[in-house]
Amino acid sequence: MTIDSLERCGLAPDMLLLTRIASLAASDAPPISYAAHIDPVLQAGLAAEQLQDVLVAIAPIVGTARVMAAAGKIAAALGIAIAVAEAEIEAPAQG
Template identity: 55%
Template structure:
């Protein structure tokens, strides 16, 4: 039933899993490349959010993300980096809000 409720998210999760399985890159390198690609295509906050869990699971840190944005800035340009930083902040804020709501619900239940 859960798959019927979130078919798009489930498909995106499947695509991410297949990408990790089939890539010749180490998972950490793959996720760094994805973050760079997200910045390059001016991805929305939701795209960063969809990759955040996997990135954290493979050890990507805030410093890593900052380093990637600095590295690609000369290629993608200032507007894309500013947009990426804003979208990352929005995604992080959303993730924190969801986590806080889950903790609050657990405390009440």
């Protein structure tokens, strides 16, 4: 479904990702769903401020509680990504 979505979508990569982040927040997605978008967000050159702006923009629609939950889940996803990156860096040194 994701590949089909990417192939059929006419949005620029940054807009597509911002739309997906908004959709994840609206659907109360788990941290792992946000984690799957970290690399694409970085590759698209999006800044943390842009993600914050999206959450602020959708708050009146999806609710402040859901947006705050999304912010926490994004932070958890970043923590997961950092832990994985650190493990990958340490693995060759141990081997």
